[in-house]
Amino acid sequence: MSGKNWRIGVAGLGTVGGGLLNFLSDRPGFAPAGGQAVVTGVSARSRSRPRPFDISNLAWFDDPVELAKSPDNDIFVELIGGSDGPAKAAVEAALHAGKPVVTANKALIAEHGAELALLAETKGVPLLYEAAVMGGTPAVKVVREAMVGDDIRSISGILNGTCNYILTEMEGMLGQQGPADAFRAVLAEAQRLGYAEADPTMDVGGFDAAHKISILAALAFGCAPNYAAAEIEGIEQVALLDIQLAKDLGYRIKLIASASRSDEGVLVRVHPTLVALNHPLAQAGGALNALFIEGTRIGTIYLQGPGAGAGPTAAAVAADIADLMTGAVRPVFQKPAGQLNPFTPVDPAKSMGRAFLRFLVKDEPGVIAAVSETLAEAGVSIESFLQKPVENADGVPIVLTTHAVAESVLTAAIDRIANLPSVLERPRLLRIARI
Amino acid sequence: MSGKNWRIGVAGLGTVGGGLLNFLSDRPGFAPAGGQAVVTGVSARSRSRPRPFDISNLAWFDDPVELAKSPDNDIFVELIGGSDGPAKAAVEAALHAGKPVVTANKALIAEHGAELALLAETKGVPLLYEAAVMGGTPAVKVVREAMVGDDIRSISGILNGTCNYILTEMEGMLGQQGPADAFRAVLAEAQRLGYAEADPTMDVGGFDAAHKISILAALAFGCAPNYAAAEIEGIEQVALLDIQLAKDLGYRIKLIASASRSDEGVLVRVHPTLVALNHPLAQAGGALNALFIEGTRIGTIYLQGPGAGAGPTAAAVAADIADLMTGAVRPVFQKPAGQLNPFTPVDPAKSMGRAFLRFLVKDEPGVIAAVSETLAEAGVSIESFLQKPVENADGVPIVLTTHAVAESVLTAAIDRIANLPSVLERPRLLRIARI
Numbered sequence: 001m002s003g004k005n006w007r008i009g010v011a012g013l014g015t016v017g018g019g020l021l022n023f024l025s026d027r028p029g030f031a032p033a034g035g036q037a038v039v040t041g042v043s044a045r046s047r048s049r050p051r052p053f054d055i056s057n058l059a060w061f062d063d064p065v066e067l068a069k070s071p072d073n074d075i076f077v078e079l080i081g082g083s084d085g086p087a088k089a090a091v092e093a094a095l096h097a098g099k100p101v102v103t104a105n106k107a108l109i110a111e112h113g114a115e116l117a118l119l120a121e122t123k124g125v126p127l128l129y130e131a132a133v134m135g136g137t138p139a140v141k142v143v144r145e146a147m148v149g150d151d152i153r154s155i156s157g158i159l160n161g162t163c164n165y166i167l168t169e170m171e172g173m174l175g176q177q178g179p180a181d182a183f184r185a186v187l188a189e190a191q192r193l194g195y196a197e198a199d200p201t202m203d204v205g206g207f208d209a210a211h212k213i214s215i216l217a218a219l220a221f222g223c224a225p226n227y228a229a230a231e232i233e234g235i236e237q238v239a240l241l242d243i244q245l246a247k248d249l250g251y252r253i254k255l256i257a258s259a260s261r262s263d264e265g266v267l268v269r270v271h272p273t274l275v276a277l278n279h280p281l282a283q284a285g286g287a288l289n290a291l292f293i294e295g296t297r298i299g300t301i302y303l304q305g306p307g308a309g310a311g312p313t314a315a316a317v318a319a320d321i322a323d324l325m326t327g328a329v330r331p332v333f334q335k336p337a338g339q340l341n342p343f344t345p346v347d348p349a350k351s352m353g354r355a356f357l358r359f360l361v362k363d364e365p366g367v368i369a370a371v372s373e374t375l376a377e378a379g380v381s382i383e384s385f386l387q388k389p390v391e392n393a394d395g396v397p398i399v400l401t402t403h404a405v406a407e408s409v410l411t412a413a414i415d416r417i418a419n420l421p422s423v424l425e426r427p428r429l430l431r432i433a434r435i
Numbered sequence: 436m437s438g439k440n441w442r443i444g445v446a447g448l449g450t451v452g453g454g455l456l457n458f459l460s461d462r463p464g465f466a467p468a469g470g471q472a473v474v475t476g477v478s479a480r481s482r483s484r485p486r487p488f489d490i491s492n493l494a495w496f497d498d499p500v501e502l503a504k505s506p507d508n509d510i511f512v513e514l515i516g517g518s519d520g521p522a523k524a525a526v527e528a529a530l531h532a533g534k535p536v537v538t539a540n541k542a543l544i545a546e547h548g549a550e551l552a553l554l555a556e557t558k559g560v561p562l563l564y565e566a567a568v569m570g571g572t573p574a575v576k577v578v579r580e581a582m583v584g585d586d587i588r589s590i591s592g593i594l595n596g597t598c599n600y601i602l603t604e605m606e607g608m609l610g611q612q613g614p615a616d617a618f619r620a621v622l623a624e625a626q627r628l629g630y631a632e633a634d635p636t637m638d639v640g641g642f643d644a645a646h647k648i649s650i651l652a653a654l655a656f657g658c659a660p661n662y663a664a665a666e667i668e669g670i671e672q673v674a675l676l677d678i679q680l681a682k683d684l685g686y687r688i689k690l691i692a693s694a695s696r697s698d699e700g701v702l703v704r705v706h707p708t709l710v711a712l713n714h715p716l717a718q719a720g721g722a723l724n725a726l727f728i729e730g731t732r733i734g735t736i737y738l739q740g741p742g743a744g745a746g747p748t749a750a751a752v753a754a755d756i757a758d759l760m761t762g763a764v765r766p767v768f769q770k771p772a773g774q775l776n777p778f779t780p781v782d783p784a785k786s787m788g789r790a791f792l793r794f795l796v797k798d799e800p801g802v803i804a805a806v807s808e809t810l811a812e813a814g815v816s817i818e819s820f821l822q823k824p825v826e827n828a829d830g831v832p833i834v835l836t837t838h839a840v841a842e843s844v845l846t847a848a849i850d851r852i853a854n855l856p857s858v859l860e861r862p863r864l865l866r867i868a869r870i
Contacts, residue, residue, distance in 0.1 A: 023584060023732070032583045033765050130581070136733035138581030146565070146573030148467045149458060149753030280715065280739070297458070297746040298571035304715070304737040311732040318584030328763030330468050 004035040006325060007072060011064035011090055012079030013044040013051065016104055016131065019314030020077065021053045032322040037075075043067040043090075068094035075324055076101050077317060083107035095119045095127065102320040104131035104313060110211035114224035114340065117332035127332045128320035133212045134159060134289040136312020137305030138319070143219040143293065144334065150295035152220040156258035156435055157291035158284055159212040161307040162196045162203040163235050163255040167272075168285045171243050171252070182240040195287065205234035206270040209257040217259035217268050220293070222334040222341045226268070229345040233271035242358060242430060245399040246274050248386060251356070252282040256433060265344030267351055274356050274401075274432040280304070281435065292435055349408035354383065354432040357402065359417065360395040360424040367422040368398065374420065378413035380405050395424040401432060439470040441760060442507065446499035446525055447514030448479040448486060451539050451566065454749030455512065456488045467757040472510075478502040478525075503529035510759055511536050512752060518542035530554045530562065537755040539566035539748060545646035549659035549775065552767035562767045563755035568647045569594060569724040571747020572740030573754070578654040578728065579769065585730035587655040591693035591870055592726035593719055594647040596742040597631050597638040598670050598690040602707075603720045606678050606687070617675040630722065640669035641705040644692040652694035652703050655728070657769040657776045661703070664780040668706040677793060677865060680834040681709050683821060684791070687717040691868060700779030702786055709791050709836075709867040715739070716870065727870055784843035789818065789867040792837065794852065795830040795859045802857040803833065809855065813848035815840050830859040836867060 008024075010017055021039060024030060030037050041059035043066075061067035068076045068090040076094035078101060080087040087105055094101050095116065103109065109116070109129050120127035133139045134157075143155070158164050169186045179185040187204065190196035202208045210230040218225040235255050246253050251274035259268045275282040280302050284290035289307030294300050306312040333340060361367045368387070375382060381403040390397060402410070410429070418426045443459075445452055456474060459465060465472050476494035478501075496502035503511045503525040511529035513536060515522040522543055529536050530551065538544065544551070544564050555562035568574045569592075578590070593599050604621045614620040622639065625631035637643045645665040653660040670690050681688050686709035694703045710717040715737050719725035724742030729735050741747040768775060796802045803822070810817060816838040825832060837845070845864070853861045 030584075032769070034771065136585075137736055138577055141576065141581050142573055145758065146576050146751075146754050148757045149465075149750035150571075278718075280718070283713075283715070283718075295750070297750045299741045299744075299747060301572055301740040302738070306734045309734075312734060315582075315584035315730070315732045319581050322583045323580065323763070326763040326765050328758075328761040330761050334467070336469065 006035060006037045006074050006321070007040040008037055008075045008077055008321065009041040009067045009070060009073035010039055010077045010079065011043040011067050012081065013042060013055070014079065015310045016313045016317065017044070017079040018051065018053055019310030020079070020317050023314045023318055025053070030318065031325065033326045035325055037321055037325065040073050041067050041070060064090035065093045068099070069097050074099065075321060078103040078105055081105055081107070083111040088112060091116060092119065095123055095125060098123050098125055100125045100324045102128045102317055102324070104129065104317060106132040106208065106211040106215060110214040110225050110227040113215065113218060113333065114337065117337035120332055121337050124329065126324055126329060128323060129215070130320045131313045131316035133215055134291065134305065135307045135309060136315050137289055137303060137307065138316070139216060139291050139303060140219065142301065142303055143216055144330070147220070147293060147295055147298065147301070148334070150297045152261070153294045153296060154258065154260035155213070155216050155220050155291065155293050156256055156281070156433065158254055158281060158289055159257045159307065160203055160209040160255060161287035161289055162190065162200065163209070164284070164289070165195050165287045166190055166204070167235060167238065167243070167253055167255065170238070170240060171247070173240060174244055174247070178240065183236060183238060204236055206232045206255060209255060209270045210268070213257035213259050213268055213270060217266060218333045220259060220334070221261050221266055223266060223343040224333070224340045226343040226345065229343065230268040230270065231348045235272050237428070238272050241397060242428065245358060245386060245397070246356060248388070249384060249399070249401060250277055251275060251432065252277055253430065254281060256281070262346065265346045267346040267348065269348065272430055274430055275435070276433070279433070279435060281433070349406070351407050352404045353407065353434060354404050355402045355410055356399065356430040356432055357414070358397060358399045358428040360397055362422045362424060363396045364422060370420050370422060371398070371417055374417050375413050378416065379409055380413045441470060441472045441509050441756070442475040443472055443510045443512055443756065444476040444502045444505060444508035445474055445512045445514065446478040446502050447516065448477060448490070449514065450745045451748045451752065452479070452514040453486065453488055454745030455514070455752050458749045458753055460488070465753065466760065468761045470760055472756055472760065475508050476502050476505060499525035500528045503534070504532050509534065510756060513538040513540055516540055516542070518546040523547060526551060527554065530558055530560060533558045533560055535560045535759045537563045537752055537759070539564070539752060541567040541643065541646040541650060545649040545660050545662040548650065548653060548768065549772065552772035555767055556772045559764065561759055561764060563758060564650070565755045566748045566751035568650055569726065569740065570742045570744060571750050572724055572738060572742065573751070574651060574726050574738060575654065577736065577738055578651055579765070582655070582728060582730055582733065582736070583769070585732045587696070588729045588731060589693065589695035590648070590651050590655050590726065590728050591691055591716070591868065593689055593716060593724055594692045594742065595638055595644040595690060596722035596724055597625065597635065598644070599719070599724070600630050600722045601625055601639070602670060602673065602678070602688060602690065605673070605675060606682070608675060609679055609682070613675065618671060618673060639671055641667045641690060644690060644705045645703070648692035648694050648703055648705060652701060653768045655694060655769070656696050656701055658701060658778040659768070659775045661778040661780065664778065665703040665705065666783045670707050672863070673707050676832060677863065680793060680821060680832070681791060683823070684819060684834070684836060685712055686710060686867065687712055688865065689716060691716070697781065700781045702781040702783065704783065707865055709865055710870070714868070714870060716868070784841070786842050787839045788842065788869060789839050790837045790845055791834065791865040791867055792849070793832060793834045793863040795832055797857045797859060798831045799857060805855050805857060806833070806852055809852050810848050813851065814844050815848045
């Protein structure tokens with residue numbers, strides 16, 4: 001409980017930066033471990049832009065790298081964003097100067113985490129990033145610190161609130177006379193409400209969730225983050241019909257980010273996934289984030305909460321600042337940077353799992369027989385089958401779920417089915433969660 | 436990342452102590468922050484008792500206080516249990532000797548936390564107790580560290596796995612021709628399976644959950660734990676009929692421990708509570724523990740996992756040991772012991788809430804009118820009402836739920852209803868969760 005005062009430099013004054021300044025001015029004595037935290041300098045793109053908080057008493061830096069190097073602050077908080085450019089340059093400058101860093105930047109940690117960890121640990125300073133994953137919900141702390149006495153087998157969760165919001169809203173449209181492209185309609189409304197960015201690619205394409213699960217995989221399995229090895233599919237192709245048919249079969253479609261470890265290596269994936277309706281992950285709706293952690297000793301931990309927003313994310317940054325104030329020094333990932341396990345990616349084609357397949361077929365005799373024979377010949381075993389009458393459709397949708405099958409076997413079967421004359425379009429494949 | 440080796444003394448070699456020794460021998464290099472943790476000395480009641488792990492290479496201490504004082508270990512781990520006696524004496528001795536302490540002892544922290552915190556902080560050494568609440572699920576860490584940048588309004592959860600197991604099993608008996616006293620029957624089976632102690636009072640009486648919520652209240656609200664102020668009701672009086680009628684009304688009965696803060700002060704309660712079936716807490720079945728944390732900035736965090744067992748609890752102790760190895764120094768509760776807020780208990784009689792009331796009445800005209808008139812005169816407003824036909828009963832059970840009402844108004848109304856000639860026994864009151 002030192003009486004030390006910590007002077008903080010904040011680079012980036014958007015939603016989270018503003019939330020942090022508001023928080024620290026609301027709680028002037030913020031000092032969970034004694035001492036006091038006070039913002040002394042800031043940097044952002046525009047000094048004069050109108051803001052709902054006052055920066056006139058703070059030292060201004062046009063260049064975040066200069067703020068990071070400045071001897072007038074003891075902690076550098078990076079809230080600029082982006083995997084490269086000024087964010088990376090400023091974090092590196094702060095670490096080089098022997099200054100602890102707090103960042104909310106998932107892209108930076110997922111893509112350059114190993115080298116930054118080495119730099120931070122060489123300099124003996126913490127690099128913390130709680131706000132990078134699940135915003136205000138302490139996923140990083142739970143995996144890094146609470147599960148440190150466990151051997152984690154797998155992690156899976158809902159790590160992107162925008163996608164979860166869109167999928168939840170799409171489900172709400174079932175049974176209504178909705179627009180032809182439900183995804184685009186809901187996305188446009190989410191953009192209008194500020195729940196989705198003007199360029200939504202990072203979110204709806206699954207890239208944001210992939211950054212986050214890459215970070216959690218590093219913490220869980222003691223390897224360097226390897227974003228490049230993540231297999232990524234977004235939610236752009238999820239149709240209302242998929243959501244309806246999944247529900248009829250007892251599932252809800254969620255964008256699930258997962259990381260699992262086996263003797264072969266590590267598999268990190270993001271894709272739309274069918275989750276059984278009674279599973280907690282299926283019940284986390286709207287913009288919620290949720291995480292399921294399976295360990296060999298502890299068993300299963302489930303964590304759910306807000307994944308974004310000024311209040312929650314700023315609170316996560318503040319929690320990291322509080323951690324710094326305790327004097328704790330931990331490895332940036334599970335182990336010291338020089339001892340991290342090699343990240344050996346597992347070939348997704350070899351991974352086993354259950355699948356949901358949707359076909360659009362001609363309404364004529366023998367179609368179902370042809371599809372099921374093709375699957376049987378390929379070695380894919382059908383678990384359930386559903387055909388619903390559809391009015392005025394170009395074809396008849398049929399859907400089936402399979403028993404566990406290797407992904408390579410499944411895609412080979414799909415290729416053959418796609419070529420059947422009675423099948424009108426390439427079958428739609430969605431995975432069913434193992435959890 | 437110091438290379439320091441930490442020598443650990445472990446007092447208490449029961450389930451958790453054995454789990455810890457097994458863990459540290461499975462993971463000889465356990466050193467999340469560098470260095471190494473190695474057990475050097477142990478103490479327990481009997482040295483010669485057969486154990487599934489080897490202690491022959493470890494220094495033996497008949498007296499845990501001597502182990503706590505010994506210069507041959509750097510960390511003292513207390514797994515003896517009990518709020519007083521040798522556990523307290525040994526923890527005090529270790530702290531007096533300037534030695535960090537890790538304990539799983541909820542009774543000790545809940546009943547003597549304030550004085551131990553003062554001693555630990557005077558000596559400048561950490562006192563950690565993650566395993567005291569929710570076993571392997573990091574409730575303490577989440578409330579103490581992750582929510583430190585938030586103002587928590589309330590915490591509620593399922594903190595006793597034995598009670599949750601019993602209530603889940605009782606619900607499984609619905610519709611069967613079960614024993615007259617379902618609670619006693621399930622308890623006896625739980626004892627046979629090792630899920631309940633030979634003397635189950637601490638668990639089924641709600642006292643264990645009250646210890647845990649008292650600790651979480653201290654962490655959440657920055658006050659000293661005040662176990663004596665907790666209002667406690669166990670599950671002994673929960674009848675199968677209550678479980679059935681609650682379910683008919685859309686609720687599940689859980690033993691909920693809650694702590695809430697208002698301008699008047701802090702209210703800490705443990706009682707059987709009706710939780711809406713679609714709420715996550717209603718869906719945490721069996722021996723699971725679960726916690727709902729409501730903050731003003733972050734919003735709501737939900738955490739679920741195992742609350743007991745050798746593996747999970749030992750992993751929580753190991754996580755605390757890892758925290759010590761980082762060099763972190765935090766207050767034992769939310770704030771330094773000398774600055775904790777006074778714990779001002781709120782009079783439960785003034786607390787507002789919805790209620791479930793079950794009556795056994797004579798099967799004769801005018802009974803329902805008499806009951807509802809009495810409630811109306813007392814100022815209690817009925818929300819829903821249910822009467823089900825029951826065969827061969829001594830009377831007819833009726834059940835109703837009320838709108839929010841002050842507890843004092845409600846109990847006064849119950850007193851009057853109990854005296855009505857057509858009411859055969861004192862009405863049964865269960866609270867409905869606010870969450």
